[in-house]
Amino acid sequence: MxxxxxxxxxxxxxxxxxxxxxxxxxxxxxxxxxxxxxxxxxxxxxxxxxxxxxxxxxxxxxxxxxxxxxxxxxxxxxxxxxxxxxxxxxxxxxxxxxxxxxxxxxxxxxxxxxxxxxxxxxxxxxxxxxxxxxxxxxxxxxxxxxxxxxxxxxxxxxxxxxxxxxxxxxxxxxxxxxxxxxxxxxxxxxxxxxxxxxxxxxxxxxxxxxxxxxxxxxxxxxxxxxxxxxxxxxxxYHLMRRHARIEAVDDNDEAQRFCIGLPELPEQVPYRSLTLEATVPAAWCRDPRVVVDGWELAAEVVRPSVLRVTTPVRDGTQVEIRATPRP
Structure with missing residues (x-):
């Protein structure tokens, strides 16, 4: 993942x-x-x-x-x-x-x-x-x-x-x-x-x-x-992508958690969003949950086992991806 x-x-x-x-x-x-x-x-x-x-x-x-x-x-x-x-x-x-x-x-x-x-x-x-x-x-x-x-x-x-x-x-x-x-x-x-x-x-x-x-x-x-x-x-976007550093914080059978850093990003950068793709188990694509800095976002399934989301990103942004539990 x-x-x-x-x-x-x-x-x-x-x-x-x-x-x-x-x-x-x-x-x-x-x-x-x-x-x-x-x-x-x-x-x-x-x-x-x-x-x-x-x-x-x-x-x-x-x-x-x-x-x-x-x-x-x-x-x-x-x-x-x-x-x-x-x-x-x-x-x-x-x-x-x-x-x-x-x-x-x-x-x-x-x-x-x-x-x-x-x-x-x-x-x-x-x-x-x-x-x-x-x-x-x-x-x-x-x-x-x-x-x-x-x-x-x-x-x-x-x-x-x-x-x-x-x-x-x-x-x-x-x-x-x-x-x-x-x-x-x-x-x-x-x-x-x-x-x-x-x-x-x-x-x-x-x-x-x-x-x-x-x-x-x-x-x-x-x-x-x-x-x-x-x-x-x-x-x-070019600068955001160039400076972004993704660190896996937790990866288990229930959720993936990542932290995105932006070291040395120039302060003048006016637009601060990134489009992220996550590789996940196929079962997670049925009803995926993506939470960025505490806000749940709608994720798009773009390929088998691949989710995509576009979100504002700051230095230290937290991303959590998980499947919705079965009822």
């Missing part, structure tokens, strides 16, 4: 997230209503030094919109202060000051940095500063998936663009990286800027019709196996 942690929350096979760089106000025209329609969480990367200004791509910082996004359950990351190449002399402003200003404006911690421009801003001195200022992850522009045990200070993202820059010509593909995510239990993060009727910058964005096609493809291909999550949620 044993207790283990699922690679992803709810026992899902793979994860889908999407981010919008620069947090343009026109997201309210198509993207935000579409997220509401399909119930897919959203996330914006805010260019902190230009909040409220007009940029070439549109109104950049939604001063009147940011709390509306938070109320809708969206996440927010720091996309730097200036969107320039970050030298060692600039990290205090681009990462430290920008994070502080953004946290004061939103009233909640910022745990994700998103590289502006290209991967030049994923240099060693930048990532070192990210750790120093309390970020928990850094998002790059590398087109690849993220695996359950990958490094969180180089998070890959898939370009959701009409087509790529020359000489890497391409056609829009609504299935991009989905099959691989299914095969390797990957975390797929799309990124674009602000989908409108047509892509304003085709090699930086997609159209609203292409965004809709992508969402419908993710949901139809993913079915019950995909977890649509905020980047902050997936990152939190």
């Amino acid at each position: 044993s207790l283990s942690i699922c690679p992803w929350k709810y026992g899902k096979r793979w994860v889908y997230s999407i981010t919008y760089d620069e947090a343009l106000a026109d997201l309210h025209r198509f993207a935000i209503p579409m997220h509401e329609e399909y119930a897919i969480p959203g996330h914006v990367e805010l260019l902190v030094g230009q909040m409220g200004e007009i940029r070439k791509a549109g109104n950049s910082s939604y001063n009147g919109y940011r709390r509306d996004l938070l109320a809708r359950g969206w996440g927010v990351g720091n996309h730097s202060w200036t969107h320039e190449i970050i030298t060692p002399e600039m990290v205090d402003q681009e990462l430290g000051h920008a994070k502080q200003v953004l946290e004061e404006a939103l009233g909640e911690p910022i745990i994700l940095y998103c590289s502006p421009g290209n991967n030049t801003n994923m240099a060693d001195h930048v990532l070192k500063a990210c750790r120093r200022y309390g970020y928990l992850g850094a998002m790059s522009l590398t087109d690849a998936l993220n695996l359950p045990e990958d490094e969180l200070f180089w998070i890959n993202r898939t370009a959701l663009h009409d087509h790529y820059y020359e000489p890497f010509y391409s056609a829009y593909d609504p299935y991009r990286n989905i099959r691989q995510a299914q095969a390797v239990q990957g975390w797929l993060i799309d990124y674009c800027h602000c989908p409108l009727e047509t892509a304003v910058h085709p090699n930086k964005d997609c159209s609203e019709a292409q965004l809709r096609q992508r969402f419908e493809t993710v949901l139809s291909e993913g079915g019950d196996a995909v977890w649509c999550a905020l980047p902050e949620e997936a990152l939190s």
Whole structure:
């Protein structure tokens, strides 16, 4: 008999997230209503030094919109202060000051940095500063998936663009990286800027019709196996799983008891749940009882002799699993 942690929350096979760089106000025209329609969480990367200004791509910082996004359950990351190449002399402003200003404006911690421009801003001195200022992850522009045990200070993202820059010509593909995510239990993060009727910058964005096609493809291909999550949620689960230590306290014919520790878990982690699977005698699956920190939870039988439950976890959480006695 044993207790283990699922690679992803709810026992899902793979994860889908999407981010919008620069947090343009026109997201309210198509993207935000579409997220509401399909119930897919959203996330914006805010260019902190230009909040409220007009940029070439549109109104950049939604001063009147940011709390509306938070109320809708969206996440927010720091996309730097200036969107320039970050030298060692600039990290205090681009990462430290920008994070502080953004946290004061939103009233909640910022745990994700998103590289502006290209991967030049994923240099060693930048990532070192990210750790120093309390970020928990850094998002790059590398087109690849993220695996359950990958490094969180180089998070890959898939370009959701009409087509790529020359000489890497391409056609829009609504299935991009989905099959691989299914095969390797990957975390797929799309990124674009602000989908409108047509892509304003085709090699930086997609159209609203292409965004809709992508969402419908993710949901139809993913079915019950995909977890649509905020980047902050997936990152939190990743860290919870990485730091969790399970100790068997008691194991007998009547019950199993375990203690879950979370040594050195960063205090900034905002979401603290884990999905647990327990291997138990077949007879226990008829009417199982799972009690976590004194609260009885409903357990799902996912395979013969395997129970699954998703629960909040703290350092020292107690888990007891037993069968209901026969009447």
